[in-house]
Amino acid sequence: MKTRFLWILAVLVPVMLVMSGCSLSPNRLPSVKAGVSADYEVTLKFASVLNLPTGADVMMNGLQVGRVKELNESKDGVDVVVGLTASRPVPADSTAIIRQNTPLGDTYLGFTPPENPTNAGNLHDGSVVPMSRTTSPPTLEDTIAVLAYFVNGGTVQKVQDTMVTLNKTLPQIKDVRRLASTVATDLDDLAGNLGEIDRLLTGLDGVAKSFPASRVQIEHVFGDQGIDYYKTVGYSLVRHIATLLPSVGSVFTGGLWVVPLLTSIAEAAENAAPIWPAGDRMVAGANDFVSNTLKPFLKNPRVAITSVKAKGSDKQMLADSASILRILGVVR
Template identity: 85%
Template sequence: MKTKCSWTLIALAAMMLVLSSCSLSPNRLPSVKAGVSSDYKVTLKFASVLNLPTGADVMMNGLQVGRVESLNESKDGVDVVVGLTASRPVPADVTAIIRQNTPLGDTYLGFTLPEQPTNQGNLHDGSVIPMSRTTSPPTLEDTISVLAYFVNGGSIQKVQDTMNTLNKTLPDVKNVRRIATTVATDLNDLGENVDEIDRLLNGLNGVAKSFPESKVEIEHVFGDEGIDFFHTVGYSLVRHIATLLPSVGSVFTGGLWVTPLLNSVATAAENAAPIWPAGDKMLASGNDFISNTLKPFLKNPRVAITSVKAMGSDRQMLADSASVLRVLGVVR
């Protein structure tokens, strides 16, 4: 009897274990992290929560402030009930978002503090965070689709082409270093001479300030009086120069006679134009005549008669003249 009772109890325990395990799911498993106390409950309204499990952590500023207790479907989306600890107050104007540290990491609920707090106090038991201050995460399909478009849409290739273009456009590393060295030297020189720059700027500032102080003089220079002065000086200067220079003055005062003179000079130059090409030959011939003919004759002036011819009765006279000249020794 004892053996039968023992087997009966064992069978009943096994049946209860099987029946209880049918209602067990991963979502009902508690978080393996160190938990916090659940002092009050707050409801957050989400459009969707994807795979957010019950027992997920609620984080704020890197610290756990509660856990997700239940997920309830509503007409607008999903109501997430969280239990928060009273030891870490949560401002009433926080925003909530469902996050994952990694694509395969645990999903958790994160509170984000506003940039400009509204001083609405802290969350309390029964508080509701509306959907306007909650952010649902994108679906995994959308994330994969975005990544696929980024990879297959040519974005990576465009980045690579851009980098190749930059590498081709920029000079060699040696030249870049040389340019950087030159720029660094110039900047150091500029930094060492800041006092000179200040002195230059102060001088320019002083010049700029002098203009308002000399406003009256400047107005006289560029006003009607200044225009009249420069007009008088220019007129007097041109008139006296025209009087001092006769040629210029005659052109201004009575230079009509210059026109016929210039025409005559132009005509003479045109007539003498054919002479100029033969000028060198004429000069050479003149030099040869003076050097080889005129100068020797002037040094020893004489005439050598080589022959005499006569016609008719003049032949006898010519013969007699030759005899006389031969006697005198003039003719050989």
Template identity: 45%
Template sequence: MTTFFGSSKIGAVSVAMCCGLLMTGGCSLGPDDLPSVRGGIGDGYTVGIEFVSVMNLPNGADVMMDGLRVGEVRAVTVLEDSVNVTVGLKEGSRVPADVHAVIRQNTLLGDTYIALDHDRIGADEQFLRPGGQVSADHTSSPPQLEDTMAVLAYFVNGGSIQRIQDAMGRINTVMPTIPDVRRLASVVAVDLRDLASDTGEIDRMLDGFDATAVALNEKSQTLATLFAPEAQHYWRRVAVNIVSYISQILPSVGSVYQGGLWLVPMLNSLADTGDLFRTIWDKAPADTAKLSDFLRTTVLPFAQRPSVNIRSIESARGDQIVADVENLLRMLGAVK
């Protein structure tokens, strides 16, 4: 009976010691010690990337380049005015030395990762070597989630969407109906087609004008004599000797003919006007083609489907966050 009691006591002590060892071992085990479900990257090599802020970037986060996982985050070290992230890259990964590192998050509640953006790789491109470093001026830190939510809340609840809808409604009220626009476009298209088919006649007329101008320029000395003082005296004598007889019957004819010099300023003005019309006529085909292209590619598509295309949204630091805004608006049900 005594022996049995002693054996039970020894067994209880052994169980207590095993539980203590398990609890001690469990306390020393952290999330970073668990193996990654995505698989390791092997030995590879490590480089450093300096960020101003890394938000909640965890150890083991993916490092993506050209849509592929090329590495993972090994360690995050806080410095005086920046954060240094030690990244492990796969063996054989060629990362350009001037790469731009960005911390991204595909969805609002998704995992953060480091994206390596770069331009087209040239033949003489330099690559990061083991132990290399990417400085802070080649990195972009993510905006604070609270700031993004505040901007989106102000955009959604501040009436911006309603104002856009009101503006589109006012534009629709002043725009002609779609059948009228289509009829106008068809008429303009027919006119432009006719104008395009008759460009040969236009060219022939312009060539005639050019030949006339050249001929007048060659006879400029002869024409100048027509307005010399001697020529004026001649025409005045003709008016006195010939037209004066007619002016006796129609007095106004003689007065207008003899005082015809007052027409010179008007003729000069008409010459300037003709020159202006010549310039407008020369540019008419190109301007008409631009007008047709504007109506066909801009006015008609906008009249059929009025919409607002938000091309980019930048944060205060100049980062593009249009993808995050689109995902958030889709989660909120504002867009489809």
């Protein structure tokens, strides 16, 4: 009888499993990661949800804040009803996106809080997140197609060629090290002279602060008085230059008479050129005359008369002149 009972049990168990399998689906299985309570429900409108299953996690900042409860088709796309926990409030102006960390990983819904929080409050029971704040992911087929185009379209080869070109263009490692060493030395010098930079900045600050104190003078320079001054100077300068230029022109024009004079001087110099080779003898003779004749006479200027000759009646006058000079001691 025990054997008969085991046979009946072996037949009934598969039949029950087959009959119950008609109402069993993966979507009805509880999420193994569902660990938060669903205190209130929120509806999010998506254009598409890819393969987001019911029971998928709802994450925010790496923490689970709820799970997906229902997926309902609408005229604009898909309405995703999620159950959120009250212990982790979600800002009302957050954005939502369906994510999948890896192509074969689990799909989940992620909330992104705003960078600049507002006074919109938090999501509550019955809140609706519009499609303008939701992002639908691309389909897996599109992702694989893009990846295939990236691999087969030569992009990888282009990246490799670009890296090779960069390696050829960039300097050698030793040059880079030398440049880095020079830059480091310059930075050390700069750090050691921060006091000079502070002094320069202090001086610039002092100059900048002096402008308000000299406001009146600056206004005079760039005001109506300064403009009149510069206009007067410019007018006077241009007027004198305009007066001077015709005069300079008249000098150049009236100076044409100098041309014949310069021509004559040039011709005289050309004619005198043959006598210059005898110039050394002339200079030597002049030096000898000055040294041996002129200088001794100037030191002791006297004239020795050795004889006087006369003709006719002049002989008696000459004899009387000689007697007078002998009396005076001039003639011996």
